[in-house]
Amino acid sequence: MSGVRYRVATASEVAEPGDRVIADIEGQEVAVFNVDGDLHALPNFCPHQAAPLCEGEVTGRMVMGDDGWSWEYVQRGEVVTCPWHGWKFDVTTGKNIKDEDVAIPSYDVERDGDDVLVVR
Amino acid sequence: MAQHAKAGRTRTLDAVDVVVDSDAHVTESVDQLLEYVDERDEGLRRIIEDAAQPAHDIYSVAHPTPPFIHTDAFGDVYSDAPTGSLEAKRAEMEEFELDYSILSPTLNLSLATVNNDRAAVVLAKAYNEWVLDQFTEEGDDSILTPVVIPPQAPDKAAEIIDDNGNEDGVCAVSVPSTGLVPPPGHRWYDPIYEAAEDNGLPLLFHSGSGATADIFPVMRKWTEVYAEDHAMVHPFTAMWNLTSMLFQAVPARYPDLQFVFQEAGVGWIPYTKWRLDDHYLELSDEVPGLDKLPSKYVDDQFTFTTQPLGYTGDHPEQLAKMIELVGPENLMYASDLPHPDFDPPEELFDRIRGHLDDEAVRGMMGETAVDVFGLS
Numbered sequence: 001m002s003g004v005r006y007r008v009a010t011a012s013e014v015a016e017p018g019d020r021v022i023a024d025i026e027g028q029e030v031a032v033f034n035v036d037g038d039l040h041a042l043p044n045f046c047p048h049q050a051a052p053l054c055e056g057e058v059t060g061r062m063v064m065g066d067d068g069w070s071w072e073y074v075q076r077g078e079v080v081t082c083p084w085h086g087w088k089f090d091v092t093t094g095k096n097i098k099d100e101d102v103a104i105p106s107y108d109v110e111r112d113g114d115d116v117l118v119v120r
Numbered sequence: 121m122a123q124h125a126k127a128g129r130t131r132t133l134d135a136v137d138v139v140v141d142s143d144a145h146v147t148e149s150v151d152q153l154l155e156y157v158d159e160r161d162e163g164l165r166r167i168i169e170d171a172a173q174p175a176h177d178i179y180s181v182a183h184p185t186p187p188f189i190h191t192d193a194f195g196d197v198y199s200d201a202p203t204g205s206l207e208a209k210r211a212e213m214e215e216f217e218l219d220y221s222i223l224s225p226t227l228n229l230s231l232a233t234v235n236n237d238r239a240a241v242v243l244a245k246a247y248n249e250w251v252l253d254q255f256t257e258e259g260d261d262s263i264l265t266p267v268v269i270p271p272q273a274p275d276k277a278a279e280i281i282d283d284n285g286n287e288d289g290v291c292a293v294s295v296p297s298t299g300l301v302p303p304p305g306h307r308w309y310d311p312i313y314e315a316a317e318d319n320g321l322p323l324l325f326h327s328g329s330g331a332t333a334d335i336f337p338v339m340r341k342w343t344e345v346y347a348e349d350h351a352m353v354h355p356f357t358a359m360w361n362l363t364s365m366l367f368q369a370v371p372a373r374y375p376d377l378q379f380v381f382q383e384a385g386v387g388w389i390p391y392t393k394w395r396l397d398d399h400y401l402e403l404s405d406e407v408p409g410l411d412k413l414p415s416k417y418v419d420d421q422f423t424f425t426t427q428p429l430g431y432t433g434d435h436p437e438q439l440a441k442m443i444e445l446v447g448p449e450n451l452m453y454a455s456d457l458p459h460p461d462f463d464p465p466e467e468l469f470d471r472i473r474g475h476l477d478d479e480a481v482r483g484m485m486g487e488t489a490v491d492v493f494g495l496s
């Protein structure tokens with residue numbers, strides 16, 4: 001895999017689902033999230049108004065049920081909500097959940113022994 | 121779109137093949153309608169006849185001050201019935217060189233203010249019978265009418281749409297849209313949306329300053345003059361209705377429906393689109409019924425009639441810029457004749473011809489309406 005690998009955390013810091021670490025990579029803040037055991041990395045940056053997106057609450061999202069009536073809460077633990085204005089992004093893809101034209105990069109994450117590496 | 125192109129401009133209104141007036145009023149009186157009340161409804165006809173002032177005792181029309189004082193180019197729209205006949209409408213079309221007219225009511229813009237639901241249904245049916253009988257002619261689609269429905273009785277409104285939807289002369293369904301309680305995003309109105317979609321008819325929302333006595337958006341009690349009431353009732357109605365319909369996912373639930381908002385001008389549209397997109401992204405858990413930005417539903421399923429364009433003083437080019445922001449493909453020229461705030465076709469044409477390309481100009485003046493209303 002191409003790209004430069006940066007050590008951003010130890011495995012124990014993001015060992016459990018819901019764990020999150022925000023690291024500095026040459027002046028850019030990058031967050032690593034544990035979602036159901038898988039690690040995902042996003043820049044700590046909201047494309048809306050430049051907020052520290054990844055410091056926001058990790059939530060689910062509301063969708064319309066197949067019956068056209070019920071509101072169902074899905075993707076628990078997979079959505080980060082921007083602390084400034086509430087824009088929501090899918091942690092696993094970097095895409096805004098309501099407008100896929102709005103997205104931030106999603107970086108690959110690797111484990112190397114006790115090190116967690118972000119590939120940027 | 122190629123804007124400001126030197127080539128491909130339409131230089132004169134004469135070069136525009138088709139001009140459609142997408143909001144051409146008739147001025148019906150209660151007396152005219154009573155002649156068209158079905159015999160089975162004689163009891164309700166007698167009640168309406170008994171009203172000393174049916175505009176107030178049956179409808180709840182109550183302007184803060186009399187509308188349009190001292191403006192009588194076409195007669196007093198509320199008493200002389202200047203476009204209460206086909207001949208009068210034809211004369212207007214000839215004077216202003218309008219090829220097609222899509223009719224709208226005047227008094228029945230206030231149909232939602234009728235307190236008695238049964239009376240509202242009877243009046244809606246009578247209006248539709250009257251307008252079809254008096255204004256439309258078989259084999260001639262130069263004057264077409266929507267079916268006007270009573271929003272306070274959605275099930276009966278759906279029956280009216282089914283009964284009239286295939287009639288010669290019918291091109292749409294019209295919802296008198298000021299003073300709707302509940303607002304039009306509510307599932308209460310689903311029978312109306314279903315019937316319009318089933319009949320393949322666009323759904324018109326026309327606001328009205330006669331419908332502001334009690335209900336949002338402009339309450340008569342605290343507006344001291346008609347100017348205050350009239351200036352805000354149209355855009356406020358349109359903004360409130362559009363917000364309700366979008367956030368309650370009406371266009372998502374009825375993807376084959378086309379919606380037309382009439383008589384609020386154009387300037388409110390970009391502002392409202394930006395504001396709704398912003399709220400959609402910030403409060404997304406409250407609007408799970410939408411699959412795309414509200415503005416994209418507007419682009420795909422809504423058109424707006426242009427009148428009243430407003431006065432831009434020494435900067436008429438600002439109107440063309442505003443139209444570029446709205447998207448000219450979503451706008452349709454309308455005169456509003458014979459009401460005293462009407463726009464002749466030149467009022468729009470002269471301000472867009474040097475700024476927008478030929479396709480956009482022709483679309484706004486008539487060709488988009490040809491598509492929306494299925495004109496031949």
